[in-house]
Amino acid sequence: MMVTIRDVAKESGVSVATVSYVLNNGPRAVRPETRERVVSTMRRLNYHPNAVARSLVRQRTHVMGILVGDEQSEIVTNNYYAGILAGVFAGARQRGYNITFFTAGTDKDIEHHIRAQQPDAMLMIAPRLGQDLPKRLKSVGIPLGIVGAGDFYEDDATICVDVDNVVGMRLGMQHLWERGHRKIVYAIGNPNQESTQVRRAVFEQVLREWGIEPNDQDFIAHSFQAEVVYAAVQQYLEKTSTPTAIFAGNDGIALAVLQAARDKGLRVPEDVTVIGYDDWPVASYMTPGLTTIQQPMHQIGEAVVQGLANLIEKKNVKAETRVKRFPPTLVVRDST
Amino acid sequence: MMVTIRDVAKESGVSVATVSYVLNNGPRAVRPETRERVVSTMRRLNYHPNAVARSLVRQRTHVMGILVGDEQSEIVTNNYYAGILAGVFAGARQRGYNITFFTAGTDKDIEHHIRAQQPDAMLMIAPRLGQDLPKRLKSVGIPLGIVGAGDFYEDDATICVDVDNVVGMRLGMQHLWERGHRKIVYAIGNPNQESTQVRRAVFEQVLREWGIEPNDQDFIAHSFQAEVVYAAVQQYLEKTSTPTAIFAGNDGIALAVLQAARDKGLRVPEDVTVIGYDDWPVASYMTPGLTTIQQPMHQIGEAVVQGLANLIEKKNVKAETRVKRFPPTLVVRDST
DNA sequence: CTGAAAGCGCTTACAG
DNA sequence: CTGAAAGCGCTTACAG
Numbered sequence: 227m228m229v230t231i232r233d234v235a236k237e238s239g240v241s242v243a244t245v246s247y248v249l250n251n252g253p254r255a256v257r258p259e260t261r262e263r264v265v266s267t268m269r270r271l272n273y274h275p276n277a278v279a280r281s282l283v284r285q286r287t288h289v290m291g292i293l294v295g296d297e298q299s300e301i302v303t304n305n306y307y308a309g310i311l312a313g314v315f316a317g318a319r320q321r322g323y324n325i326t327f328f329t330a331g332t333d334k335d336i337e338h339h340i341r342a343q344q345p346d347a348m349l350m351i352a353p354r355l356g357q358d359l360p361k362r363l364k365s366v367g368i369p370l371g372i373v374g375a376g377d378f379y380e381d382d383a384t385i386c387v388d389v390d391n392v393v394g395m396r397l398g399m400q401h402l403w404e405r406g407h408r409k410i411v412y413a414i415g416n417p418n419q420e421s422t423q424v425r426r427a428v429f430e431q432v433l434r435e436w437g438i439e440p441n442d443q444d445f446i447a448h449s450f451q452a453e454v455v456y457a458a459v460q461q462y463l464e465k466t467s468t469p470t471a472i473f474a475g476n477d478g479i480a481l482a483v484l485q486a487a488r489d490k491g492l493r494v495p496e497d498v499t500v501i502g503y504d505d506w507p508v509a510s511y512m513t514p515g516l517t518t519i520q521q522p523m524h525q526i527g528e529a530v531v532q533g534l535a536n537l538i539e540k541k542n543v544k545a546e547t548r549v550k551r552f553p554p555t556l557v558v559r560d561s562t
Numbered sequence: 563m564m565v566t567i568r569d570v571a572k573e574s575g576v577s578v579a580t581v582s583y584v585l586n587n588g589p590r591a592v593r594p595e596t597r598e599r600v601v602s603t604m605r606r607l608n609y610h611p612n613a614v615a616r617s618l619v620r621q622r623t624h625v626m627g628i629l630v631g632d633e634q635s636e637i638v639t640n641n642y643y644a645g646i647l648a649g650v651f652a653g654a655r656q657r658g659y660n661i662t663f664f665t666a667g668t669d670k671d672i673e674h675h676i677r678a679q680q681p682d683a684m685l686m687i688a689p690r691l692g693q694d695l696p697k698r699l700k701s702v703g704i705p706l707g708i709v710g711a712g713d714f715y716e717d718d719a720t721i722c723v724d725v726d727n728v729v730g731m732r733l734g735m736q737h738l739w740e741r742g743h744r745k746i747v748y749a750i751g752n753p754n755q756e757s758t759q760v761r762r763a764v765f766e767q768v769l770r771e772w773g774i775e776p777n778d779q780d781f782i783a784h785s786f787q788a789e790v791v792y793a794a795v796q797q798y799l800e801k802t803s804t805p806t807a808i809f810a811g812n813d814g815i816a817l818a819v820l821q822a823a824r825d826k827g828l829r830v831p832e833d834v835t836v837i838g839y840d841d842w843p844v845a846s847y848m849t850p851g852l853t854t855i856q857q858p859m860h861q862i863g864e865a866v867v868q869g870l871a872n873l874i875e876k877k878n879v880k881a882e883t884r885v886k887r888f889p890p891t892l893v894v895r896d897s898t
Numbered sequence: 899c900t901g902a903a904a905g906c907g908c909t910t911a912c913a914g
Numbered sequence: 915c916t917g918a919a920a921g922c923g924c925t926t927a928c929a930g
Contacts, residue, residue, distance in 0.1 A: 279907035
């Protein structure tokens with residue numbers, strides 16, 4: 227049924243070793259005429275070398291496993307994940323890796339699954355802090371790629387790629403300052419993410435530079451879930467007579483903020499100014515078009531895969547290439 | 563380094579065959595005491611059976627390959643794909659399959675890739691008609707799952723799962739009728755998709771039932787790309803003094819329609835009424851909240867995987883279970 | 899109830 | 915430049 231290397235060898239009148247060497251272009255030389263004969267029978271028999279067998283002997287699967295968010299559903303509601311993924315796919319394609327999703331349940335199941343499946347590397351997008359999953363993954367002994375957590379997991383065998391959140395927050399704050407805002411509220415995301423914590427710290431730092439002492443009331447929502455955000459913003463608008471600007475933790479949060487403001491009868495940006503983070507595809511189609519801090523999601527996704535591939539293939543393992551930060555950009559639309 | 567079945571056998575004082583039989587709970591019986599001893603050494607040595615080796619001998623990888631859209635980027639901009647994917651992941655997890663993305667370029671590359679990687683099945687979401695990819699996939703001889711193309715690819719070895727577009731279009735048209743609309747324009751999607759063609763046919767059929775003869779001017783956009791849609795809608799609104807309702811091919815199109823109407827200074831739903839298709843997570847956060855035809859994306863995604871798993875495992879191959887259609891629902895919000 | 903051995907489809911030292 | 919053979923980590927007939 228399936229054409230194997232043995233069939234090709236027999237048909238070409240050579241040994242399987244020779245077929246293997248032409249297949250892999252080495253490591254040993256093959257006489258040009260022989261090579262040609264083998265190549266042509268491979269084509270004639272429609273031979274495709276079995277990647278499973280190859281993985282077994284090479285102890286390398288050319289698979290990178292990926293864990294997306296706490297819940298698989300984040301891929302649907304959070305365009306950040308989707309954007310990173312698209313970049314990951316592009317990088318994987320360039321480097322000849324397959325991306326497989328690990329969807330098993332508990333951390334233990336996942337570890338078992340990884341040890342069984344033997345991916346060459348694992349990838350996590352925006353891991354929650356405090357999980358022991360990254361530690362578990364490291365114990366497996368394969369390279370780990372972390373997106374969206376700064377250099378928190380920095381390590382010999384770890385590639386960390388992220389946007390530069392210090393620059394991003396400063397860009398946003400600076401923009402609000404120029405628009406004349408001083409009283410800013412941060413509709414912040416999940417507190418268990420590194421990015422949330424860093425952005426909060428920068429936010430507070432900037433306020434202090436402005437001579438304002440930050441306090442807990444400056445932060446609302448503390449979640450990426452639209453309903454939670456909506457309720458928190460509504461409550462905030464209820465009791466505040468003079469909201470001026472709301473900085474949203476991502477564009478999904480911004481969308482809920484816009485909706486809450488609209489339902490409250492407030493005009494954006496006249497009554498409340500809103501700025502987002504990420505630049506999701508829908509940002510320009512929101513009402514009004516959303517001003518936001520753009521992350522180069524595609525580049526970030528590509529970069530982790532490149533870094534991981536280098537680690538797997540033992541090139542470029544220099545420390546400075548293991549942590550990478552991409553600069554964000556301010557995209558001004560109509561909400562500020 | 564890696565703990566193998568041989569290590570477990572040696573440590574337990576049994577043959578590798580015995581270890582294998584306890585691992586797989588059969589097909590041959592193992593004396594309870596022996597089994598227990600083996601299990602405990604497996605645990606003690608932290609043994610995880612190598613899935614690659616198992617795949618090689620069993621000729622089954624427990625992998626389903628997936629091809630997403632024409633371009634990998636559709637996963638980012640089109641929430642339909644993401645919704646289906648989430649369901650696919652859920653189904654895969656239940657059935658013990660891994661999902662791997664095939665991102666190779668040309669159809670030929672993809673075929674080669676599949677023959678090499680040996681997934682147990684392949685999955686395509688909303689394939690473009692006229693491609694020869696599905697035919698190529700069938701030639702590989704593994705089950706094929708098709709989402710979003712009705713029963714177009716129906717076949718012994720193919721699972722087709724989709725929403726019922728006849729019901730969906732009728733729900734939407736009925737709703738517009740009840741709202742008093744008679745002059746309806748269809749901002750339709752990519753003409754190369756089965757769903758587009760079916761929906762167009764139903765749209766025309768309903769118009770005829772209303773005593774209206776449909777014509778080409780009733781269809782605009784012919785694309786899912788936001789910029790194209792925006793331009794087409796703007797142009798349409800320009801030359802039409804009395805638009806009443808616009809039926810959008812999906813919620814992404816609807817978003818662009820809303821934006822174009824807003825930029826034209828038209829109120830929705832007073833000046834133009836808009837209805838979408840799919841019910842993306844953002845639908846309720848649009849301005850105004852979007853009335854739309856909801857597809858059970860998650861269920862659809864789960865269902866293909868279940869069907870495929872049955873086909874792989876040779877259960878339930880009855881013809882009627884190979885094609886499945888889920889009923890859509892009308893979700894009324896503020897845009898109609 | 900259990901073991902020794904063949905075999906899945908490759909790669910790569912070992913010999914010539 | 916090439917072939918015969920061992921081995922990657924499993925499963926499963928074949929024998930007992």
